[in-house]
Amino acid sequence: MDFKSVAPGASGLAALSADALLVVVAGTSMPADAEPALATLLRDAVNSGDFELKAGRTLYVHRPAGLKAQRLVLAVAGDDSAKSFKAAVAAGLGAVKGLGVSHLAVAQVGSSRMTEVHAEALAAAVSDAVYVYRHTKPSAPSAPRLSRVSLTCAKADSTMVTVGLRRGAAVARGVETARECANRPGNHATPRFLAEQARALAREHGFRLQVLDQAAVKKLGMGSFMAVAQGSDEPLKFIVLQYQGAAKAQAPVVLVGKGITFDTGGISIKPAPEMDEMKFDMSGAASVLGTFKALGELKPQVNVVGLIPACENMPSGKAIKPGDVVKSMSGQTIEILNTDAEGRLILCDALTYAERFKPAAVIDIATLTGACVIALGHHHSGLFTSDDELAEDLLQAAKRALDPAWRMPVDEEYAEALKSNFADMGNVGGRAGGAVTAAMFLKKFTTRYRWAHLDIAGTAWKSGAQKGATGRPVALLTHYILSQAR
Ligand code: BES
Ligand code: MN
Numbered sequence: 001m002d003f004k005s006v007a008p009g010a011s012g013l014a015a016l017s018a019d020a021l022l023v024v025v026a027g028t029s030m031p032a033d034a035e036p037a038l039a040t041l042l043r044d045a046v047n048s049g050d051f052e053l054k055a056g057r058t059l060y061v062h063r064p065a066g067l068k069a070q071r072l073v074l075a076v077a078g079d080d081s082a083k084s085f086k087a088a089v090a091a092g093l094g095a096v097k098g099l100g101v102s103h104l105a106v107a108q109v110g111s112s113r114m115t116e117v118h119a120e121a122l123a124a125a126v127s128d129a130v131y132v133y134r135h136t137k138p139s140a141p142s143a144p145r146l147s148r149v150s151l152t153c154a155k156a157d158s159t160m161v162t163v164g165l166r167r168g169a170a171v172a173r174g175v176e177t178a179r180e181c182a183n184r185p186g187n188h189a190t191p192r193f194l195a196e197q198a199r200a201l202a203r204e205h206g207f208r209l210q211v212l213d214q215a216a217v218k219k220l221g222m223g224s225f226m227a228v229a230q231g232s233d234e235p236l237k238f239i240v241l242q243y244q245g246a247a248k249a250q251a252p253v254v255l256v257g258k259g260i261t262f263d264t265g266g267i268s269i270k271p272a273p274e275m276d277e278m279k280f281d282m283s284g285a286a287s288v289l290g291t292f293k294a295l296g297e298l299k300p301q302v303n304v305v306g307l308i309p310a311c312e313n314m315p316s317g318k319a320i321k322p323g324d325v326v327k328s329m330s331g332q333t334i335e336i337l338n339t340d341a342e343g344r345l346i347l348c349d350a351l352t353y354a355e356r357f358k359p360a361a362v363i364d365i366a367t368l369t370g371a372c373v374i375a376l377g378h379h380h381s382g383l384f385t386s387d388d389e390l391a392e393d394l395l396q397a398a399k400r401a402l403d404p405a406w407r408m409p410v411d412e413e414y415a416e417a418l419k420s421n422f423a424d425m426g427n428v429g430g431r432a433g434g435a436v437t438a439a440m441f442l443k444k445f446t447t448r449y450r451w452a453h454l455d456i457a458g459t460a461w462k463s464g465a466q467k468g469a470t471g472r473p474v475a476l477l478t479h480y481i482l483s484q485a486r
């Protein structure tokens with residue numbers, strides 16, 4: 001997709017040549033700055049009752065009078081925020097879906113506020129609308145023809161808008177990488193597949209890559225990670241990706257993504273309904289790969305390490321059993337009370353491995369708990385950290401990226417639920433505060449650096465008719481990393 005900013009000439013939007021013009025009306029009253037042809041159209045549509053100035057409404061006009069573009073879509077944003085702009089663009093794109101539009105021009109009336117964030121939001125909305133999963137469904141309706149999008153803005157804003165579009169396009173490609181990866185079914189997206197994806201990214205963008213196998217992981221003493229993998233015939237992989245954008249001596253940001261390529265629950269097996277969705281249990285890993293994709297395009301001056309422990313969680317004669325005790329790489333022992341709490345078991349060893357990079361900060365990303373979905377639903381990812389500054393930076397990035405997160409508590413009292421009579425800790429803490437006790441488990445492995453945990457169980461994918469990966473939180477992570485660059 002080609003994104004550009006254009007400053008309309010003296011004859012305004014009416015003279016724009018594009019296959020379609022999408023005009024976002026910011027606000028819910030008649031925009032004062034709409035040029036005559038548009039103003040007439042708008043007034044007529046509203047007076048006739050065909051159109052209402054209410055957030056989310058759209059109107060399609062074929063061969064609009066007085067405009068050069070052959071198609072016009074009006075879309076109302078409730079206000080002039082980037083969030084509302086994005087929603088209006090998405091709604092407007094719905095109205096031209098299936099039409100022969102390859103060049104779309106987008107404009108905003110009712111507000112002169114066109115910022116970098118608006119430009120990024122446009123790129124995100126467009127990329128989201130044109131994504132079609134095809135890998136195992138080649139018969140899926142082909143993607144819309146859209147290949148060029150121009151965002152109109154005042155000349156004075158065009159530099160800023162161009163920067164926003166470029167960043168937005170890079171983030172969108174990262175999001176697409178993550179979605180494509182996470183949408184692959186479990187028999188396709190194996191640990192080996194994740195390693196291959198990482199290899200392809202490394203080749204394309206010059207990242208350093210190491211893929212550790214069973215023997216290497218055993219040598220490191222990752223007893224907890226190996227315990228989860230032992231029930232599967234599919235060999236585990238531990239992926240280490242490194243992006244160097246700053247001096248070698250500069251401490252990196254380390255991203256750790258949960259890469260359970262399928263989570264049956266193991267011996268503590270999950271019920272059958274919706275179990276298919278556990279193919280998305282590697283969405284944390286996919287978000288790390290997606291973020292690296294965006295980094296490869298943006299090349300910020302910062303160092304980033306991506307760690308992905310990848311394996312399946314299967315029941316079998318070799319699988320771990322409830323009550324088994326394993327020794328983690330940190331030396332701490334764990335009583336596995338529930339084999340379905342496997343994410344934390346693979347992450348804890350990756351978190352210990354992260355120490356060797358002397359990181360500036362470590363952020364793990366995981367579809368960790370159903371409890372987080374109950375607590376926050378599908379809008380906010382859960383953010384867990386005891387570091388206020390890191391929390392602030394991540395929340396800022398989330399806001400900026402329109403990829404929201406909500407801070408959750410991590411008071412030590414919650415860790416009491418993890419006490420075990422047979423090991424240093426149990427791997428579950430009961431039903432109460434399940435998302436928090438999962439975070440408390442991870443926290444025990446992160447005492448040597450600044451750390452935050454993102455539980456994306458509710459945000460990484462959608463269920464029902466819209467079933468599919470969202471690519472979250474690639475936007476949040478990319479923005480956080482950009483904020484750490486100099
Ligand atoms: N991958 C799941 C978490 C999950 C469940 C994400 C549902 C999205 C929707 C994770 O491995 C898991 O099974 N967690 C258990 C933990 C429990 C056994 C303490 C859960 O949430 O039920
Ligand atoms: Mn599980």
Ligand code: ZN
Nearest residue numbers: 260263281343
């Ligand atoms: Zn899981």
